[in-house]
Amino acid sequence: MSVTSSQMPAGAAAPATPDPELPVSPRAASTRGRWAGWWFLGPFMLVFVLVFIAPVLYSLYLSLFHTQMVGGTQFVGFDNYIRAFSDGAFWAGLLRVSVFLVIQVPIMLAISLLVALAVDSGRLYGRDFFRISIFMPYAVPAVVASLMWGFMYGTRFGLVGNLNDFFGWNLPDLLTPDFILLSIGNIVTWEFVGYNMLIFYSALRVIPSSLYEAAAIDGAGQWRVVAAIKIPAIRGALVVATIFSIIGSFQLFNEPAILQSLAPNAISSSFTPNLYAYSLSFAGQQQNYSATVAIIMGLVTMVIAYVVQLRGMKQEA
Amino acid sequence: MSTNRRFRRRLAAGLSVAAVTALALSACSSGADPEAAAEEGGELTVWAWDPTIEDVAAAYEEENPAVSVEVVNVGTGNDHYTALQNAVSAGSGGPDLAQVEYQATTQFTLAEALVDLTEFGADELDGTFAPGPWEGVRSGDGVYGLPLDSGPMALFYNQAVFEEHDIAVPETWEDYVQAGRDLQAADPDVYITNDTGDAGLTTSLMWQAGGHPFDVEETTVGVDFTGEGSQKFVEAWQPMLEEELIAPISSWSDEWYQGLGDGTIASLVIGAWMPGNLEGGVPDAAGDWRVAPMPQWGDSGFQTAEQGGSGMSVMADSEQQALAYDFLEYAAVNGGKEVRVDDGVFPATTADLESPEFLEREYEYFGGQQINQVLSESSAAVVEGWDYLPYQVYANTIFNDSVGQAYVGGTSLADGLAEWQDALLAYGEDQGFTLE
Numbered sequence: 184m185s186v187t188s189s190q191m192p193a194g195a196a197a198p199a200t201p202d203p204e205l206p207v208s209p210r211a212a213s214t215r216g217r218w219a220g221w222w223f224l225g226p227f228m229l230v231f232v233l234v235f236i237a238p239v240l241y242s243l244y245l246s247l248f249h250t251q252m253v254g255g256t257q258f259v260g261f262d263n264y265i266r267a268f269s270d271g272a273f274w275a276g277l278l279r280v281s282v283f284l285v286i287q288v289p290i291m292l293a294i295s296l297l298v299a300l301a302v303d304s305g306r307l308y309g310r311d312f313f314r315i316s317i318f319m320p321y322a323v324p325a326v327v328a329s330l331m332w333g334f335m336y337g338t339r340f341g342l343v344g345n346l347n348d349f350f351g352w353n354l355p356d357l358l359t360p361d362f363i364l365l366s367i368g369n370i371v372t373w374e375f376v377g378y379n380m381l382i383f384y385s386a387l388r389v390i391p392s393s394l395y396e397a398a399a400i401d402g403a404g405q406w407r408v409v410a411a412i413k414i415p416a417i418r419g420a421l422v423v424a425t426i427f428s429i430i431g432s433f434q435l436f437n438e439p440a441i442l443q444s445l446a447p448n449a450i451s452s453s454f455t456p457n458l459y460a461y462s463l464s465f466a467g468q469q470q471n472y473s474a475t476v477a478i479i480m481g482l483v484t485m486v487i488a489y490v491v492q493l494r495g496m497k498q499e500a
Numbered sequence: 501m502s503t504n505r506r507f508r509r510r511l512a513a514g515l516s517v518a519a520v521t522a523l524a525l526s527a528c529s530s531g532a533d534p535e536a537a538a539e540e541g542g543e544l545t546v547w548a549w550d551p552t553i554e555d556v557a558a559a560y561e562e563e564n565p566a567v568s569v570e571v572v573n574v575g576t577g578n579d580h581y582t583a584l585q586n587a588v589s590a591g592s593g594g595p596d597l598a599q600v601e602y603q604a605t606t607q608f609t610l611a612e613a614l615v616d617l618t619e620f621g622a623d624e625l626d627g628t629f630a631p632g633p634w635e636g637v638r639s640g641d642g643v644y645g646l647p648l649d650s651g652p653m654a655l656f657y658n659q660a661v662f663e664e665h666d667i668a669v670p671e672t673w674e675d676y677v678q679a680g681r682d683l684q685a686a687d688p689d690v691y692i693t694n695d696t697g698d699a700g701l702t703t704s705l706m707w708q709a710g711g712h713p714f715d716v717e718e719t720t721v722g723v724d725f726t727g728e729g730s731q732k733f734v735e736a737w738q739p740m741l742e743e744e745l746i747a748p749i750s751s752w753s754d755e756w757y758q759g760l761g762d763g764t765i766a767s768l769v770i771g772a773w774m775p776g777n778l779e780g781g782v783p784d785a786a787g788d789w790r791v792a793p794m795p796q797w798g799d800s801g802f803q804t805a806e807q808g809g810s811g812m813s814v815m816a817d818s819e820q821q822a823l824a825y826d827f828l829e830y831a832a833v834n835g836g837k838e839v840r841v842d843d844g845v846f847p848a849t850t851a852d853l854e855s856p857e858f859l860e861r862e863y864e865y866f867g868g869q870q871i872n873q874v875l876s877e878s879s880a881a882v883v884e885g886w887d888y889l890p891y892q893v894y895a896n897t898i899f900n901d902s903v904g905q906a907y908v909g910g911t912s913l914a915d916g917l918a919e920w921q922d923a924l925l926a927y928g929e930d931q932g933f934t935l936e
Contacts, residue, residue, distance in 0.1 A: 251930070252610050252891065254932035340758055447904055448905060449908065451900065465586050466578065466582055466894050466897040467894045468585065468891075
């Protein structure tokens, strides 16, 4: 696009005569060179614009209107945003996923790290089998996982119910409002421990073995190696996994949406911000406000993920 | 069959007139003659959770070899409407025909998602259906669907369980609560019924009690749960919740079907469309279930309410509206209706509701009981003048956010209802309705 009007004839002709046999002036060649990059970027940019930029712009556009069942559509400017900032249901949902984030993510990442270190230690019997079986739950779709766990949680016909009957226990109903977040946390942890383990494990594999040899010569034990070499070396992977997990927590949707049919009174229509946006849009026909909620959530997620990334990188430096 | 054929001819005559009008009014690309469309053939997609629609589709395909009908179950009730609303918003990916309960017709009509079937002569079917269901598919002068069934309520109970514990079939709600206590005392694993907060059941019981919580006049809406009828429900249900007489099992869940089969759930107060679901979903309990009149709130004469009941509508996004109407007409008034009545569906057609053949039919699943006697009696005693909100589907999806909390001890039913009321009024105002 940097072709000036004086260069227009040459610049415009160059793409139209792509025959490499013809002699080309250096200027035309350089112009064509600038365009060549776009041919490589083109497919990506096209898909990127279609599936990312366009929906975001469309959501932004939607969020500035208000469609009513009676009265049609009006431009309302930032009214939807003002409404969102005073919407208790939205903030309660955001608070809930924040609590989830603060508790579930560290537990999940700690387990993943522990498993990755165990697999990497070389002291594990049947390492490959262990690695694949820890990773397996990640291959189960979230919907199926939620259904499966939902049935197990049931106190009447589920596994919990069977355990209660068989051993005479009195395990609590995990689908009540008091326990539901814990139950969801358990499902998410089960699903993603293997995934995060794999990120950590592959980071551990690229640590040069000379470091271990040096540590061994210095007489460092395994724990010392873990603390002084392995964990500092995979800090980058830890930051990436943390950011992925933050995004995943804020986007919590599948698990509560599926469990809702089993625990309708424990999971409200605004349980998580994403679930709220979904029910606003698809059940409540409030696409405009739903788009607003989605955009605010996107911004919140981006800001928090960015802060974590900055912090993570600073410590690395 | 002869009446049907005669009817078809009469309809065809009306249709040729309607077809001309329709062509003049709307540029209906597929042509507006349903029978011609059926001969020409095509593929139809139907979204319905009613299991008998599958049989109707098979019978229709047999009569119209050129047409293939795919019946898809995208969920029951709210799940179905969410998917349907999704398709309507997207403008594609939706079905040609969809099952729409009477409580949801207004909402989809307001969204201009349904075809006005007067285009195909559906207005001439006036008098074919019972007044309640017919009212349920009409809006203004338009007809936005044809009734498939109706849902006058009755007490479905597991006679084996009641007899085992020597408990009489309750005739009033007072008896019902007491029966719940007696069942729990006799066997802690047996509950009189299940409920985890069901908007449809709650509103229908208020309806039966003479309540009128929703008041709708075109685009003016009122919501008030403090009336006498609504409070009667609260007075009966609150103690049952507090004493844990109601099984905390959600309707339509796998647990529910198991509970209905193994005696955990001893009875249901539910619409007359239930027999087909029991036969299909709870085959193990064949012979155990019976049908009795709905328990009464007082001595103000025998009163009942409708619960659910569905029509089927042609979707505005369908490209084969004429063909879709031909199928719909088949399913609602012609051969398909016969198939459904044979399958145990409770019809909405007056001719069937009054026919001795229908009333005297004995159901093997119900131990040979002539259940239609009870159900038709209920159909005639439905309290008149009930309104659903024009956004009832959404109202029902947020029911558990407020009223549902009373089922897990978070609040009382009265407070939950007050909260629901506020939410519904706020939503109505936001959607541009005038509040009363």
